[in-house]
Amino acid sequence: MKMYEYMGKEQFAKFGIPVPKGRVAKTSEEAYQITAEIGDSVIKSQILSGKRGKAGGIKFTADPNEAKEFAANLLGSELRGLIVDAILVEQKLKIEKEYYLAITIDRGTKCPVVLASTKGGMDIEDVPEEYMVKYHVDYGIGMMAFAAREITRRMGLGGGEAKQVQAILQKLYNMFTTLDAELVEINPLVVSGDAVIAADAKVTIDDDALFRHKDLPYVEERSESEKKAHELGLAYVDLDGNIGVMANGAGITMATLDTIQNYGGAAANFLDAGGGAGEEATAKALELIMAKDPKAILINIFGGITRCDDVANAFASVKKKAEIPVPVVIRLVGTNQERGREILQEVGIEAYDTMHEAAQKAVEFAKN
Amino acid sequence: MKMYEYMGKEQFAKFGIPVPKGRVAKTSEEAYQITAEIGDSVIKSQILSGKRGKAGGIKFTADPNEAKEFAANLLGSELRGLIVDAILVEQKLKIEKEYYLAITIDRGTKCPVVLASTKGGMDIEDVPEEYMVKYHVDYGIGMMAFAAREITRRMGLGGGEAKQVQAILQKLYNMFTTLDAELVEINPLVVSGDAVIAADAKVTIDDDALFRHKDLPYVEERSESEKKAHELGLAYVDLDGNIGVMANGAGITMATLDTIQNYGGAAANFLDAGGGAGEEATAKALELIMAKDPKAILINIFGGITRCDDVANAFASVKKKAEIPVPVVIRLVGTNQERGREILQEVGIEAYDTMHEAAQKAVEFAKN
Amino acid sequence: MAIYINENTNVLVQGITGNQGTFHTRQMVKYGTKVVAGTSPGKGGQKVDDIPVFNSVAEAMQNTQIDASILFVPAAFAKDGAFEAINAGVKVLVMLPEHIPVHDAMAIMNYARAKGTTIIGPNTFGLVSSGKCKIGIMPNQYFIPGPVGVVARSGTLSYEIVGSMANAGLGTTTVVGLGGDRVVGLNFIDVLPEFEKDPETKAIVLVGEIGGTAEEEAAAYIKEKISKPVVAYLAGKSAPPGKRMGHAGAIIERGMGTFEGKVKALNAVGVEVASLSFEVPELVKKVLK
C-alpha cells in the first residue's frame, strides 16, 4: 500500500523524523488558513505519482488567497491521470543541500538495504553509481549506532549534519520495521540552516502485513474490479486489451497473457483463480471479466490439485444460468480431464489441449 | 535491584500478567479500606525476604478492622531483621493448583533460561529435578509462541490452562527483556477456577541497567556506608569483623579477606578501591573504614596501573591531616614501589612485601 | 541421486490435521514420500492414516528422525511454524503459504541461515525428486524420473512445462519451486550449483518471470560455474511496469527486472529462452544431444 506524501510525513513525525511545518488540506479554505499561519508556503498536490512539479501540481506562495485559489483549482481535478483529493501545505524550506535516503528490502541478501546519497532531489535512477551508498543492514541487529555512523561516513558527511542524519537513519529504520514497510524514502532530505528535514516522503507498506496495522490510514489503489476480485480471493489486474483471461496460477496466467500477445492479441485483464475454482468463484470471475466488455474469453486450466471436472461443472453451471455473449475458448488438461471435457461438450464447448492453440483461437475471435 | 512483591506485581499488571485484585497499603487506614472493598483478603508484609508466613508476616481476613489492626502492628515493625514499610492487601484466591515460573540468565549458554514446574508454592530448591522444566530460550528470537507451547507441553499442561500459561510466558519474557531483569519469578502461579494468576512476584533488575529505567521505583538495599562508597565509585560491602580492609581489585580484595580469615581474623568490610586511588578517594575510603570502628586496618595494594607512590602519597597526606587511632598495616608492591615505601617511612609506616605477612600482622593487631 | 531430498528423506507435515494438510499428506504418501510424522498443537497422540501426530516439532524429533518439513498453516502463523522447525533442527523446510509478510520472511531467512536450514518458498508448490520424494502440492502424475533439473519461480507454469516435457518423454531429476514472493529461501544461483554437482542431471530448465534480478544473477553465475546446458522460459513479457502480476515478486519496479533485460542476460551466456512454453521440450532435446 502506497501512502500519500502527507501520510508518510505524519508517520515520519510520529517516529521522530523532522518534517516541515504544515499539514494536509482537503478544502481550499483549509489551504488558505494554513498559509495564513505559516507564511511562505509550498503547496503540493497529493497523488501517488512523481513529477508533480512538471505537471503543475506544486506551487510556492506566501499569499493565503493565492494558496486558496491554487487549492480550489487542484482539488477534484485530474493530475497525471489521478484525481487530487488532498493537498499538502507546508513551510517553504531554505534549501542548502539535498540528500537522498531510503530503506528497502534486498532480495539477494534477504536483509534491509539502505540507499543513501548526497545527490538527492533528483530521480534516484539518475544518481551516478559512485554517489550512491548501499549499506546492507544485518537483519538480526538492525540499525545500530555504528551502522548509522558508517553510512554517514561513506556519504562523506561530518559534524552535526552527520549526527542528525544518523539519528534520522535510526528512526527511519525503526519505522521501516515497525510498520512492515517495503520502502521508506526521503527525497530530498534537505539541509536547511542547522536543521536536516525530510522534504518529501514515499512510504510503501507490505499489503500482506496490513492486518497488523489496522491503525494506519488505508489508501485504496485498486480499481473497482480489482477490489471485488480481492474480496473473492482472486488475484486480478486490469489491463488494456480485449481478451478476457482466467487461469489458475500466477505464472501460468502471466504466460497466458504473453502467449496471447505472441499471436498478436491483447489481454483485457490478469485473473489468477488460484487453486480453488468453485462454482461461485468461477461465476464471479466471469462477471469481472465480462465487465471489461471483452471480444473473447480465454480460460486456461492446468489441472493439478484443481480438478478439471470441477472447473467444467462450474463453468457449465454458470453458462446455463446466463448466456455469455462472446466466444469462450477453454483449454483444459490435467486431473480428470476426460470428464471435464465431456461436461463442456454438453454445453457446446470443445476444449483445447494446449495453451498456444487456445490462445491462437482466442486472438482470432477477438479480431473479428 | 530487588523489587518488593507489590512493585513486581505492578509491573506484572503493566505487562498484562494477571495478578490478584488489590494494592499496596502504607497505612493501617488504607489496609482497612482495601479489605472493605475486596472482602476476603490476604495481607502480606512487604520485605525483601521469603518465609514471611512463618515469621507472622501474612494474615487472611475478611474483616476490615482485623486488617487494620494487623497492618498497624506490622507497619514500622521488624520482620526477619527488616523494617516493614508497606503491606500488600489483596483478594484471597481459591487455590486449586500451584505452579512455578521463572526466567533468569544462564551463564553457560549466555541465554535466558525458563524454569517451570507444576510443583510450585514451595522453595524452588525443594522441587524434585524431574518436575523442573528447563528451557533455554534462543536469545536472537525470544519467546516465540512455539517456545511457550513447548514449555507447557513439557510441563504436561493442556487445554485452556496451557494457553493461559503460554500467554503469561510470553508476557513475562517481554518484561524480562524490557526491564533488563536478572530474574522474574512467579511462585506460586495459581490456578483458580478458570483463571491462572500470579500470586507472588520476585523481580530483580540489573543494577548496571538502571540508568535506562529511570521510570522504575527505586529500592535501596544498601547500607549508608555502601551508598556512600557507591557514590565515590568504590565497591564496598559491610561485614561483621574488626579489621578494616582496602585493596585494589575485586579478586584481590576477596583474597585479602580470605587470608585474614586464614590467620584467624575477620574483616569489617570489603572495599575495592579499583584502579584510581587518588588522595580524595583514599581519604573517603579510610573514613568509610573508620566508621566501622575497626581494631586494625589492612591496606593491600598490588600496583600495576595503580602506582605505589600515588597510593603512598595519598595515604601520607590523609595521615598528616588526621590521626588514625588504630594500627595500619600496608602491603605495597608493584610499579614505583621503592618511592612509595620511602613516602610511607616518612609517616612512620613500614610496608610489607606480601599479602600473607601483612594479613598476619593485621590479625595480630586486631587481637590486642 | 537428486538434490536436497531423496528416497531416504524423512518428512514431517506441520499442520497435518487440517484439510489441506491431510489431503496433501495422502498425495505425498501416494507419490512415495516417507511422511513419518505430523504436528498439530493439542492433537498429539492422534494419527492421520498411519502417521503419528505430535504436539510440537521438538516432540516429533524426539521420537523420529526428521530431515525435512512442510508447513501447512495460515500466513499469519507461518513465522512461528517456520521458527519452530528451524529451531528444532529441520534441515529442509518447505513453506507453501502465500501472503506471508515480507518482514516475517526476512526474519525466517536470517534465522534459517544462522541455523543451516534450507528454506523452499514461501509461496511455492514445493520440490520433488522425481520418483523418490515429493514435498509439496504438485500433481503427482507429471513428475517422472529423467535427466532434466528444473528450477522455477512459479507453480502451475512449472506443471505446464514439466507436463509438456513428460508428454515429450523427458523426465526430471529434481524440480524446485523457489516461490513467488520477493524474499524466498533459495534463488536460482543457490540451486544451479546443486544441479551442476548432481550426476543424474544432464540439462537444466530455468523457469523465471519478471521482477527482481534473480535471472540476471543466474546468467552471471551460469557463465562462471555451470557447464551443463541450460534452457529458460520467462513469464511476464506482456506485463506493464508497476503492476504486480499475482506474485509479489513479479513486478517491474524502477526499470529493474524487465523481460527484455532478463532475456538479453541469459542469451548472452548461451542460454536459449523459449518464446512459448510448449517449445521448452524441443529446446531441451536439442541441448541434450
Next chain:
Amino acid sequence: MAIYINENTNVLVQGITGNQGTFHTRQMVKYGTKVVAGTSPGKGGQKVDDIPVFNSVAEAMQNTQIDASILFVPAAFAKDGAFEAINAGVKVLVMLPEHIPVHDAMAIMNYARAKGTTIIGPNTFGLVSSGKCKIGIMPNQYFIPGPVGVVARSGTLSYEIVGSMANAGLGTTTVVGLGGDRVVGLNFIDVLPEFEKDPETKAIVLVGEIGGTAEEEAAAYIKEKISKPVVAYLAGKSAPPGKRMGHAGAIIERGMGTFEGKVKALNAVGVEVASLSFEVPELVKKVLK
C-alpha cells in the same frame, strides 16, 4: 606458540583517543604488541603516536589487516562498540568495561557466536601471550615467557599470582582474563582445551572465585579432557552468601557457587587448590616435576 594471540596479531584500539585508550595503547606498544590502528568517531585522519586513527572499525579494516580489537569505551556504549567490531569481522575482541548491562552482554555473546568472534570479558584485564602480544591493561613487568598457562576470573589477583610466579622464576605462556561479570565470552572450559593443545604450556593455573558454576564445569572438563597438570586458587572463601563481592559474578545465590563446592569438585579430579595465593608457585613447581 601461545593461545588466541601471538607475535603476529594485528591489534586495533577502539576509543584510542581517550585518556585510557591512549595510555594503555602506549603500554601495549611498549610491551611489543602490534597496535596497527585505532578508532574514534569524528577523529579519523589523526594519529596517536604513529598509529593511524579511523572513524570506524570498517574503515580501519579497509586500510589495515586487523585480527583483534580492544574496547575502551564507557559501559553504556560498549554494546555498540562490540557489535561494530564483530560486524566488521574482528576475530578476537577484548572488552575491558565493567558495569555493562547483562542483557547487552547476552546480545553481544550471541552475535559473536553467530559471527565466530571470540570475546574476552567484559570486565577483564585482557589477555597476554607473554613476550609476544598483550591486549589489555595488566602491568607489563610480570608477564614473562614461561611454561604456565593462566586463566582467571579476576584481574589484580591474577597479577598477584603471576607476579609471585615470576618472582619464583616461573613465566607464563598465555594469561587469559575471563572477566568478572555474570555473562562473559569465555569460561574455563573454553580456554582449557586451548592450553591442552598448546605445546608450550606445561601446566595450567586456574584462578577462580565464588559464584556461578564455572569452576565445577572446569573440574568435569579436566577429568575428561585435560592431561596437563592443573593448579587452582579460589577467592571468596570468607564471603557471606547473597553479597556481591565487587564482581557481578562473585555472588553465592541459592546455595550455588560456594567455595567449598568448588574446592571439592576440583580436588575430586586431582586439582590441588592453594589455600593462600603465595602457595601457587610451589604447587606449580611440584606438578611441573
